[in-house]
Amino acid sequence: MSKIDFYHVNYENLVINLEPSMNQNHPFRQDTYFGLTVDVLGAGKNCGLRMARGPLPTCRPSHIAIRGEQSTESHMARRKLVYEGKAKILYEGPEPGTLVQYFKDDATAFNAEKKDIVEGKGVLNNRLSEFFMTGLNTLGIPTHFIKSLNMREQLIRAVEIVPLEVIVRNYAAGTMSKRLGIEEGTALPRPIVEFCLKDDSLGDPLVSEEHIIAFNWASQQDLDDMLALALRVNDFLSGVMYGVGIRVADFKIEIGRVYEGDYQRLIIADEISPDSCRLWDLKTGEKFDKDVFRRDLGSLTDAYAEVARRLGVLPENPVPIGKPTLIN
Ligand code: 5GP
Numbered sequence: 001m002s003k004i005d006f007y008h009v010n011y012e013n014l015v016i017n018l019e020p021s022m023n024q025n026h027p028f029r030q031d032t033y034f035g036l037t038v039d040v041l042g043a044g045k046n047c048g049l050r051m052a053r054g055p056l057p058t059c060r061p062s063h064i065a066i067r068g069e070q071s072t073e074s075h076m077a078r079r080k081l082v083y084e085g086k087a088k089i090l091y092e093g094p095e096p097g098t099l100v101q102y103f104k105d106d107a108t109a110f111n112a113e114k115k116d117i118v119e120g121k122g123v124l125n126n127r128l129s130e131f132f133m134t135g136l137n138t139l140g141i142p143t144h145f146i147k148s149l150n151m152r153e154q155l156i157r158a159v160e161i162v163p164l165e166v167i168v169r170n171y172a173a174g175t176m177s178k179r180l181g182i183e184e185g186t187a188l189p190r191p192i193v194e195f196c197l198k199d200d201s202l203g204d205p206l207v208s209e210e211h212i213i214a215f216n217w218a219s220q221q222d223l224d225d226m227l228a229l230a231l232r233v234n235d236f237l238s239g240v241m242y243g244v245g246i247r248v249a250d251f252k253i254e255i256g257r258v259y260e261g262d263y264q265r266l267i268i269a270d271e272i273s274p275d276s277c278r279l280w281d282l283k284t285g286e287k288f289d290k291d292v293f294r295r296d297l298g299s300l301t302d303a304y305a306e307v308a309r310r311l312g313v314l315p316e317n318p319v320p321i322g323k324p325t326l327i328n
Contacts, residue, residue, distance in 0.1 A: 086112060087125070087275060099158045100149065103129075103271075109294040111203055118293070123151045124304040125273035127313045130154055132272040135240060141232050142267040144256055159256025159269045163217050165196040165204055166226055168234045171249040173278050174291075175206075185249075185285070193230050198254075225266045226255050233268060241279065244310035246288065249278035274304045 080092040082099060089102040103122035108115050126148070133145030144156040169192045172182040176194075195212060196204040212218050218226065230253060238248045253276070256269035270276075274289040281288065287295075288303040297303075308314040 087122075088271065093155060093158070097158050098146065099156050101154050101156045101271075103152050107275075107290070107293050107300060109290065111200055114294070116293070118300045120301045121275075121304060124301065124308055124314075125271060125275055126152050126154060128273045128304070128308055128311070129271040131311055131313050132237065132240075133268070136233065136236060136268060136272075139232075139236060141229065141236065142265070144267055144269045156269075157256075157258060157267070159258050159267060161198075161269060162222065162226070162255045162257065162266070163198045164207070164212065164226070164255070165198055165252050166230045166255060167194040167196065167250060167252045168192070168230050169194070169250040170234070170238065171247065171278075171280075173249045176250075179206075185280075191231060191234050193227055195226075222266060229253075229255065229266060229268060233272070237272070237277070240311070242282070244307075245282045246307065246310065247280045247282050249280055251277035274307055279307060 079100070082090040082092055084090075086108045087104055087106055089104060091100040091102065093099045103126040105117050105119055105122045106115065107118045107121060130145065130148050133143040136143050137145060144159055146155040146157060148154050169176055169188055171184075171188060172180075172186040173184045176182065176192075177184045177186075195207050195209070197207045197211075197217070198204060207217075209223055212223060213220060233253055234248070234251075237251060241248050251272065253268055253272065254270035255266050257264050258267055277289055278291060279288040280286065287297060288307045290300070292298055292303045293300045305314060
């Protein structure tokens, strides 16, 4: 199983996190600074990941980006934060109508009653969400995803989020099992779509179509479109995952409105990752999703890395890079 190692190199107040096993397919030139392999992304405003702080005597900071990431702290110092959620941060994007979505390592469950930092989770979810969203875009199922920026960030379309979570279930699990007393793992007669109101203070309660229309959270047309989108996502996700020996028991998506002239349309937003799905090994039933964290079943990063490895978004045999030396 691929192991994710993060190397931290501190130079004055600059923090560089190196991740040696991932991001091998990007188009940028690699070079060596301080004995470390880095990606050279261009200069000045065109550079993909600029180093924000700390003078570097041996090279111009605006010319290089480390193969990896910068700390959230330094991101926040440089860019306009639009929204910070439990697992992601949104920053203002480079063009109007765009945002940069940053995936954090924070894991939360039970409405944030259980919390932890799971190193590497954000990197995995960024890659996996990119993989699923790109697949959907290719099939003509519209999503907010524009392009990957680096290991933790992607450029997305800004949307107006519909205040509903759309859940699709193929097998009974979680709150459905609890609510209806159906044993977890029971195959459902057909995919069942549920809507929950996005409201943490209420614990995201299940709501009916009647509620949605009556309280104007979405129109009847929106509901029809959301149902169709959710089922198309289910067909795609279930098919792709079946191909790598994984059952999609259920998942949650969020939907956003975009306005084009006088028209609005709905697109898939937020993320699609093991944080928002239940993924079970077809043969053994082993869980590769956030239930590993919710139920203390082992290493969450190993579970997510297994999904990434099977989908081919993590190299099977990462090229090892020697441990960097600390420069001071
Ligand atoms: P349940 O209703 O059984 O708790 O969740 C059903 C599915 O939706 C699961 O795959 C679960 O991970 C996902 N889900 C439900 N609510 C949330 C949420 O607030 N955040 C995330 N990331 N996933 C959710």
